[in-house]
Structure formats: C-alpha cells, structure tokens
Amino acid sequence: MMRAWLTQHAFVFFHTLKRLIATPVTSLLSVIVMGIALSLPVGVYVLMENLESMSGQTTGTPQMSLFLQQDAQQNDFDRIKQRLQEEPHIVSFQFISKAVAFKQLQHSSGFSDVMAGLARNPLPDAFIVHLEHNPPEALERLRTVIQDWPEVAHVQFDSEWIERLNALLQLGRAIILMLATLLSIAIIAIMFNTIRLQILTKRDEIEISKLIGATDSFIHRPFLYFGAIQGLAGGVTAWLIVALFIRVLNEELVVLARLYEVDIHLQYLSLQDSMSLLLFSAWLGWLGARISVASHLWQIEPR
C-alpha cells in the first residue's frame, strides 16, 4: 500500500516534469517572471545582511569609549578599573593602552604612511566599555558621571550611530517585508491563472476521472505538484539572479577596495537562507495552485 502510494506520487512528479518540458517557452517564461519577482526582496535582504555584518559584531549593544588624560599612570588605570566594576549597567570593559592602540592603527591599512611620519605616539590610553541595553537617557546619565572622573579626558558615546544604523536596518526590513508580501501575492496570482488555464484544457480528463472514481486529492495532485515545482524553479531562478548580482557588485567592489586599501566584499546567501528561499517559493507556487484548484474544480462536477 505504502509502495503503491509512493509510486503514484513519483508518477505524478515525473508526469508533471514532462508536462513542464513539453511547453518549454511557457514554462520558462513564468519561471523567469517568478524568479525576477522573488529576486527583488531577496536582493534587498542580501544587501542588508551584508550591511549588518559589515557594521561589526558590536551592532546592537551600545558601547562607550573612555579616553584618558595623556599623563595617566598605572595606578590611574587601576582606579578606573575598580570604579567601572562597581558601576551598574556595564556588561564588560577592556583596557587598550596607547601602545596597543598605536600598533592596531598601524596594522589597519590606510594609515600606515601617516603613522610612520609621526615622531611620537599621539594616542591616549583608553577603555572600551560595553553597556547593557538602556534607554538613551540612562546611558547619557552614566556618561556624565564618568566624564567627571579626573583621569578621564573624554567620553565618546558610540550608540548614536548604532541607533541610526538600527533605524536604517529597521526601515530596510520593513521594505523587504512589503516587497516580499506584494510580490508573493503577485506570484500566487500568476500561479492561480496558470492553473486555471490548465484546468480548462484538462476538463475532459478531470470529468472522466471523477466519473470512474477518482478522489478529489487524486485530481488535485498533479496541479499542486505543478505549482510547487514551478514555484521551486522560480526560487532557483531568483537565487541565480541574486548570486549574479552579488558577483557583479563584488567585481566592482574589488576596484573600490584597492583604492581605499580596505577589504570589502559581499557575502552570498547563506545555506539556511537559500533553503528558506527555495522552500518558500515552492510553497508559494503550491498555494497559488491550491487556491486555483479549490475555486475551479468544483465547477467540473459530472452531472
């Protein structure tokens, strides 16, 4: 029984593939249309993912830099450490001596020539403080407290740009969601219509199958397969379009990266995101077919 069931599904699957191949131009056209539609939100999503990962791991948790007076000594450092440990709202902190900072700056390309020309190290000793998520006012209060410590020359708050970036990313997510929703509806509509036309051309087959005892699921199955396979093909097309787009952008970025001596390149869709894309597109195709089948097949009742 199980094997008969499997054979049946395999049969419908290959039969559907054959049908897709039998009308290559029509199939290809609708697959391309679906691919382009899906590639828009996916493309924006990939760009955002890259922006997010480029902005560093610090994204999300606010951070503060404490620059010390030029003449600060080891006992000053210890005092500050002590006080930071007593402060609430601080997740962790990290001491960066002027020597370490100088070396880091020398290594991070772009500045090496400038640094070589300097007679002495102009950088101050510093603490980098990672903070808990807090309302901006609370963080601002903490900043004023620390600013009053005598050893501290300057406190720089790094959360403003993070907040701006977050707001930007939020906007990006809203755009993706809107694009994805609209284009998903478009794909469902395309599939609805494709299946409607197929049902019309297969009217006899459907009617006769019902006359001799076909269940509804037997009759629905080929159309649902058709929708899912074509949706999947649309997803693959979207993936290829986005991959091509990243490749082209990366080639441009190589030139840019060489000019600025920085290493930037865009990541492709992750394995997990790729799988989600393919599953989702197959599901969209299936859903369009499902709705179409539900709204058209009941009209073909043998009477």
Next chain:
Amino acid sequence: MILFKNVSKRYPDGYVALNNIDLTVQTGEMVFLTGHSGAGKSTLLKLIAALERPTSGTISISGQNIAQLKPAAIPYLRRKIGFVFQDHKLLFDRNAFDNVLLPLQISNFDSKTVASRVRAALDKVGLLRKEKSMPIALSGGERQRLCIARAVVHRPSILIADEPTGNLDVEYAHDIMTMFTSFNQVGVTVLIATHDASLLEDKQHRILSLRQGKLAA
C-alpha cells in the same frame, strides 16, 4: 444487492425522467433494461453509480444508502462499479492502453501488475494490437470496445453497460454478450441497458422494461 425504493428523478429543468421506481437486483444477477428512447434507462443506471442523485426515494447497494452518501465517499462507490458509457467518455489525448490504465491509476494499483491487467482487458475486447492507437484513430465499434475494456480492467463487482452494443455488428455484439455472461458467471452483478432486440432474445435473464420513467410489469 441493488435496491430502489420509491425512486424518482426530476432533472433541474423540471423533466421527470424516473417516476416512483421500485426495483431489486440480486448480487450476481444479470439484468437487461429496455425501453424507448428517452424512457429513462441511462438515468436509472447513472443513479446507481451516483452520477446523478435521486430527487426522492432511497437507493441502496449492499445495504449502503447511496442517496445519503457523503461526497467524499462517492469515489469509492464508483470504483466498485464498472461503467460502460453510452457516449464512451474516452480521453482523446492518450492512446488505448493509457485509457484503460486510468481506472487502475485512480485506485492506486501496484505498478507491477497494471500493464498485464491492461493488456488482458484489451485482449478480451480484441484490441490488443491497437493498444498504441489514439481513440481518434479507432472506429465507432472499437471505441465502444475500448470503453468496455476500461470498465472491466479493475474487476468491479457491479458492471453497468449503457447501450454496449450500439455500434457493433452482430458478431461483435455476440462476443461482447458472451463476455458479459462470463463476468456474470464469476459473480459480477451485470446491468445492461439496450434497445437491441437480438440481445433480448436470451430468455435466461430478467428483462426490465421502462416506459415514460415507469417500470412496466
């Protein structure tokens, strides 16, 4: 057993095709149904396979009331029945073999045995050499025989034939009747609607006669 009790069928346009039919067909019986054109023969046969629903009355098959069958249960009723349609209802987009294959696909038969079953059915109606032919390339009589092959391929327990010999010459009509009789001999209940007087000469079997939607004695 097929049981009709006070069955009437009025079509949506108001025409009463069957009027208060009472009828019993025993399991394993072979029955002929005759009557003038428009008497309601096809309508009566369609009611058995739930291809039409009665307006009133009850129809039961092996104790199951067809009139109250849920839509989801209807396919399983139809699979127990082999139906030879008056207008054949063949699929013109596939060859003879695939036409006969359809009932087996529908009822999920194991793929290993289907090909031999299809060929056996085609062989019975003398169409084995035409298995690759499309229905459009078959003669009227060949199409009729193809329809019969499709009706018997899944070995139904009830065989219903609506004018199965309408387009056949005497010799083939005789062969077909022999085939139906042999089905009946292995326990299949057989109902045949026909005008064909030569078929009715056979006195062994019960003949029901319809007139204006009523059963005549």
